[in-house]
Amino acid sequence: MERRRQRLEPYRRRLADDTATTETFQLTPQYGGTLMGCDIHIVLERRRNGQPKWIGEYCSDNHPVVGRNLRARQRDYGFFGRLAHVRHHPEEGPHHYPQNLPRDVSDLAWDQYMRCPTDYHTPSHLSVPDFCEAYLAENPNDPQIRAEHVAFDLLGVDSEEDCEYRVVFWFDN
Template sequence: MGCDIHAYVETRTNGTWAYAGDNTFPDNEFPKEKQCPFDGARDYGLFGFLADVRNYSESPVIAEPRGLPADVSAEVRAKSDDWNVDGHSHTWLTLAELLAFDYDQTFADQRGEGEPQVKTVRRFLHDWYFGRLDLLAKLGAPDDVRIVFWFDN
C-alpha cells in the first residue's frame, strides 16, 4: 500500500495562523497541489526528508514529527480530524526552517541498486523541491508561512 502526504499552507497575520485556502496556488497542474505545492506528490525521498516517513534512502531529516501545532487553524484541524486514525506523523515546518536547512550537506543514499551513492541533499531533492519553496515564499515572510502536514497509508 502506498503512502501519501496531506499538506496545507497556513500564514500568520497579527500573531494568528490562518489556513491559506484550497486554491492558494491556482496555477498548479494537479487539484491537490492547489492547496499546497507538496501535496499530491508521492515522493518517499521527500517524505523521509520532511518527517522521516518511509525514509528508505536514510536521508537527513529536517525535523521529526511534532504533531499538529497548538495554534493550528480550525480548517486544518478539521481536515486532520477527518482522517482520524488513518492519518499519521502529523507535523509542521515554517518556511524559515525550510530555507535555513543546509542542503549542501552530503549523505549516502541507501535506496537504489548497488552501492549507496553519496550526494548532497540539494541533489537528492531536485530542482522541483526548490521551486516549491519559491512558491511558498510568495505568501509572506518566512517566519509567517508554514506547512502543516501528515501522511496516510
C-alpha cells in the same frame, strides 16, 4: 507476518502468470519491505507579525480550486521519510522529527485533519524554509525547482515581509 503474506498473495499469483514480469518486479520496494501507497496532506498557514492567530491559506486536498502550484504534494517517499523520520534515515541534510499538530493550529488545518483522524498519521509542522530545505536535501537536482524561488515553486508561496508562514502536514496510507 502471516497477514502480510496473505495481502501479497494476489500479487505473487499475478506475477507467477507472467514470467517476464516475475524476473523484473520485486515485492520489496526501496523503503520498507511492503507495497505501500502514501500521500501527504498539506495546509499552508499564515500569520501576520504581531498577531496570535494562524490562518489557513489553502489545503492541498482542494488545491485545484485555489490554483496553487503544489509540487510538494507529489509522492516522494524519500522526502516523506525525511519529514516523518520513518523508513528513511539520511546521513546528510536536515533531520526533522514529527511534532504533532501545533497547539495554535488554524481552523482549516484542524477541520481537514479531523475529516479522517484514524486514517491519518505522523502529523507535524515546519516553517516554510525548513520544509523547503528538507525537499532540496532529498531532491537537490529537481529541474522544476529554482533555488532562488524554492518556496514558490514547491508550495506556491510568495512571501510577504509582514507575514510568517508554516506548513502543517500529515500522511495517509
